[in-house]
Amino acid sequence: MRTFALIAVLGLAGAGAAYAQEAGDNTVYKSKTVYDFEDDNVEGDLQRPDGELVSSINRARHESLIEIRKDFIPEMLKSLEDI
Numbered sequence: 001m002r003t004f005a006l007i008a009v010l011g012l013a014g015a016g017a018a019y020a021q022e023a024g025d026n027t028v029y030k031s032k033t034v035y036d037f038e039d040d041n042v043e044g045d046l047q048r049p050d051g052e053l054v055s056s057i058n059r060a061r062h063e064s065l066i067e068i069r070k071d072f073i074p075e076m077l078k079s080l081e082d083i
Helices: 002-024 072-082
Strands: none
16 A cells, blocks of 8 residues: 555656656746836725724732742752762
8 A cells, every 4th residue: 555655656757757857848038028017007905804903911929839948958968978
């Protein structure tokens, strides 16, 4: 099943590359393109969202989740003595 899927993918990739090469042979690009919109009237309304603009909400203040142990330094010194 995997081999069939691999062959199908490779076949489609090769076909796409061949088609892209055929389409690109006759393409000629101009060095400069000019669009003239002088006679056209463009009318429209300003699009904006309905409703009120909500400013950012202040971030909640939480206590620190890190608790500093009061006996940390004595325990650290004790572990050094054991070495």
